[in-house]
Amino acid sequence: MGDDGHEIIERPLVLVLMGVSGCGKTTVAEILTDRLGWAYEEGDTLHPKANVEKMASGHPLDDADRAPWLEKVADWIESRQDAGENGVITCSALKRAYREVLNRRGSGVEFVYLxxxxxxxxxxxxxxxxxxxxxxxxxxxxxxxxxxDADEPAVRVDITPAPRVIAQNILDKLGLDDPAERNAP
Structure with missing residues (x-):
């Protein structure tokens, strides 16, 4: 109960680890999910085969290529929200328009820009x-x-430190409780 006598309802939170390829999204996401015990999805696995083949052949994706992939990522985010579960997903989310697709409900998503x-x-x-x-x-x-931008639900995290330090910096910036810390003697 809150101070006003009303029940406090916690909404599920989905973290989207974003940034360019090679910034450490997968490595940091795996550390976070191990520490938090949250559901995890590697966003790259949701790419259509044609996208993977195009990138592997050295050609960048365009907005039309990314659209079905972003829809799948958004669907995963919403499936967590609908189940009342927290989650972590990796997705480059390079443009604001992409982030708007991923956060189309307007709440429950926090972008972690690596x-x-x-x-x-x-x-x-x-x-x-x-x-x-x-x-x-x-x-x-x-x-x-x-x-x-400042009006987006996002935090910026520097990737220079070791991945475990980056994960801790994310937990600290977002004020997330690490269950491993709670259970320590």
Whole structure:
């Protein structure tokens, strides 16, 4: 009960880890979901096969390519909300218009923008194995990137520290309680 005697109803929260390819979305999302115990979806798995093939061949996606993918990501977000569950999903969400699709209900979504220097990210991409996104498309990702504005439900987190530190910074910025900390002796 709140101070006014009314029951406090917590709404589900879905975190969308966003940023250019190679910024650490998957790594940080996995750490967060391990710590929070929330549902997780790797947004890249929702891409249509044609999108994956296009990127793998070195061609950037356009808005028409991204539209069905963004709808699938938005559907996953809403499925968590409808189930009353928290969740974490990765999605580049490079443009404001894409983020508006993902947050089409207007609440219950927090974008976590993993921000970093292009040289650092290029270095990470060059050392990554087995991913369909070639390093050559990084420039197109930065060209498309529209950093979240102050009126969007988003926090900016620097990707320079180690992934566990980044995850902790996210928890701190969002005021999220880590169950592992609660249960520590």
């Amino acid at each position: 921000a970093g220097d292009k040289a650092l990210i290029a270095n990470r991409l060059a050392s990554r194995k087995g991913h369909f996104m070639p390093t050559g498309l990084l420039d197109s990702q930065f060209d498309a990137l529209q950093e979240p």
